[in-house]
Amino acid sequence: MVQVADRLFAALAVLRVVVTLNMLGLTLWRWQNFDRPAATLVVLAGLLVWTVVVLAASRVPARRTTWLMLADLAVAVGAMASTPWLKGEEFRATVPGFWVMGALLAWAVHWRWRGGLVAGTVLAVTDVAIRSELTQTNYGHIFLLLLGGTVVGYMCQSLQEMAAERARAEREAAAAAERTRLARAVHDGVLQVLGLVQRAGPEDRWDELGRLAAEQETRLRSLIHAQDTVDEHDRDPGGSDLSAALEALASRTVTVSTPGVRVPMAADRAAELVAAVRACLDNVRLHVGLDAPAWVLLEELGDRVAVSVRDEGPGFAEERLAQAEREGRLGVASSIRGRVAELGGTCSLVTGPGGTEWELEVPLSGSAGDGAAARGTEAR
Amino acid sequence: MSEQPIRVMVVDDHPMWRDAVERDLQAAGFDVVAVAADGAQALARFTAARPRVVVLDLQIPEPNGVEVTRRVLEADPAARVLVLSASGEQADVLEAVKAGATGYLVKSASKADLLDAVRRVAQGDTVFTPGLAGLVLGEFRRMTVPADADAGPAVPELTERETEVLRMVAKGMSYKQIAERLFISHRTVQNHVQNTLRKLQMHNRVELTRYAIEKGLDAD
Known part of the structure; x- marks a missing residue:
């Protein structure tokens, strides 16, 4: 020195x-x-x-x-x-x-x-x-x-x-930044190739390859986003980023839209909410089909977030849910409604021949617990 | 399509990708009047070739895609910019749209989707992905955090109907599905989407003006 x-x-x-x-x-x-x-x-x-x-x-x-x-x-x-x-x-x-x-x-x-x-x-x-x-x-x-x-x-x-x-910390930070830059460059190159293979898809009988490329591309994309969030906020005590957590659900069939910025939420609450969304998506796969497309939208509404999950399946009678619940089959009820209720949020379901849409509204912070839940109900 | 082929310029720094897009466009009857590998080339060749549609990668060597979008539309407001992005750089996409781009597609979109998007953007339509709609929704929600009442020009807000349409786009519904759901025409849906973009760009100009006033740049 x-x-x-x-x-x-x-x-x-x-x-x-x-x-x-x-x-x-x-x-x-x-x-x-x-x-x-x-x-x-x-x-x-x-x-x-x-x-x-x-x-x-x-x-x-x-x-x-x-x-x-x-x-x-x-x-x-x-x-x-x-x-x-x-x-x-x-x-x-x-x-x-x-x-x-x-x-x-x-x-x-x-x-x-x-x-x-x-x-x-x-x-x-x-x-x-x-x-x-x-x-x-x-x-x-x-x-x-x-x-x-x-x-x-x-x-x-x-x-x-x-x-x-x-001096050591500065060197480490510089090294990390450089690593990130390199990773991004590598990822970007891979994305280009994957995108290209995918476009060569159906016409050229490379169906399977195209499908695999699409899958890898989506996964890499959400990985990059997650990495960006970590770089910018790795010392944030506020918990996890709901945007990134939901984007990780994106796949060949699932499209995820977010506000594009970090939506901070306590890690355990975010995990619960993501689990509820995952349950909605499982439902789509189970009842509509493995290849059925689904869309997830995250919106930040001040002190609450709204997550909607939509599919274009044939829909189902709401009576069926109630019946399943009475018969003690708690699947949907506990995994979606139960989780959202525990987070102090509300849950709505619209289903019909045009498809099914879940809308989950949850307060961002847990401390406001019951009050926020009450507000959520009023807003409906 | 009209008898005149649509003039297109492709800007991308990956030669493999650029060639593939060029081939596809030519095969579909578009007139690829120029290609460029970086921002400087793009701006120079745009002035010479006067394309109607610029298919633009945002991640290009300086000046970047956002800057190219702004300068291209300054030079020719009738031109259209379709952003094609590989790694879903969300902030950049939003900036490009604010700068005037009217279409956005991820690079993994199919050949048919790309051709359709170029055609629609050339006609003056806006091409939204659910992802972009989500971004724009978020941006408007952030903007409506009330500013000082006397802080200059008012911020344009979305109408309830526009928000409704935008949310549906973000949930992956096609314009046709939205039109059916809301009992309005396909054209009306298209107009609502276009309005949201216009307001976003207007807000960008309002912000720039406000910035200029603050900095005293417009003082005479």
């Missing part, structure tokens, strides 16, 4: 400039405290030169070597150690003062919390060693030195780990 280290060193560079200016200002202000002005100037000049060197070197990752870090800390320790000689035994602030933060934080960035702790300890020991007497303020500074180095080091570590994680 070179970028993270780069950024941290860039921030550290600004900090180094600030603490250097601070050091110069403080020295100027307390000039009368220095016993050896000439030597002090030399030390300050040395620190300035070193600051420029370390700033220049830190910009390039390859130059942030162990030697640079060691030298940086050594300069800080040396500058601190020169204080008793420059200011006399009785001094309060060291010559470099806060300037030593530069080296401390560089260690923290470079070697994480361990670096921060080691550099902090070295500086603290130096500070204690050069003083004739330890005040409470001195102790406070030492404590902060140790704590600051370690905490900043730990933060750098977390930051780098997070950046690594994000």
Whole structure:
């Protein structure tokens, strides 16, 4: 994670400039405290030169070597150690003062919390060693030195780990998008061929092949749609997409029409509703014929959805359903009416010589349960 | 069919498919005046060949099918666009219809269906699949979510009868079946369907105008 280290060193560079200016200002202000002005100037000049060197070197990752870090800390320790000689035994602030933060934080960035702790300890020991007497303020500074180095080091570590994680997630997302694109291209090509084979159909006595192609084509089409929905909403907590679930029912004989957008519904409710629709379609196959066409239409009506299932069979007497129910054959009643009622919806059936049409109306969300059911009934 | 063969252009980037459609159309007596493999070719050849019907795949290299539909109809409002789509790109189909396409067929439709669709679209009829009707119904339901009263031109809404007809189309009923069910003529059913498309396109223009007003594009 070179970028993270780069950024941290860039921030550290600004900090180094600030603490250097601070050091110069403080020295100027307390000039009368220095016993050896000439030597002090030399030390300050040395620190300035070193600051420029370390700033220049830190910009390039390859130059942030162990030697640079060691030298940086050594300069800080040396500058601190020169204080008793420059200011006399009785001094309060060291010559470099806060300037030593530069080296401390560089260690923290470079070697994480361990670096921060080691550099902090070295500086603290130096500070204690050069003083004739330890005040409470001195102790406070030492404590902060140790704590600051370690905490900043730990933060750098977390930051780098997070950046690594994000980079991995981004790579994965890009890979997934590319996979989807490729899959789409492949599917599209297959669809073309399947469509073509199918068109060559009846005239060329390729009936069976054409039928198989049509079947595969429909299946692939609903697969593609399902895949699209997953790509766009794969982290949606709202449950499943009723549009996609119903489109998966499409086949050679079953045409499914939807609003073309995601219709969100709790997964268990959607599954129940799809099961009811499947039962309607089973009825078509059973009573009209295996090859009988059927149409499914999904409509979104605000807080409800309407699903209708239509066939063009000969229809049946509604009395027959009631009779079957009385005789204890619960097939249609429980699998369609029962499921829809459980979802708090309503069910209507129109049947006649022109065909049969089920219309299932169900509230989108289950929490509104009974209220929605009542509304549904009123609307009829 | 009249003595003048219908001039058709086929736009598709799959050569195999393009050739097959071209062959079928020619065999059925249509005059295929141009073919194109991408949007740029389609627009250039459309101007030169002036076809009456453009049989258009939506998934073509830039500019895409929706854009081609818009530009073709801008150049010649009398032309007709029949969208032929492979993977059922629903959003794109809806956009193409809003841009003025008057027919839609999935590529798996039979040869006879395709020929019939080209003929009907050339006559000015609209060719709807149940799937497209479902999309349009959904689109109108989304549009009627009330906007601000003073937000500019009103959004055209479907009449009850138009909605009824559209639902029947979406349920797979033929125009003939709908006419019988509603005791109206085949022509009337056709008109209702055409009106829904016109309103959809009008809504698209209203939306564009509204967008222009918002963005201050029409400020003088």
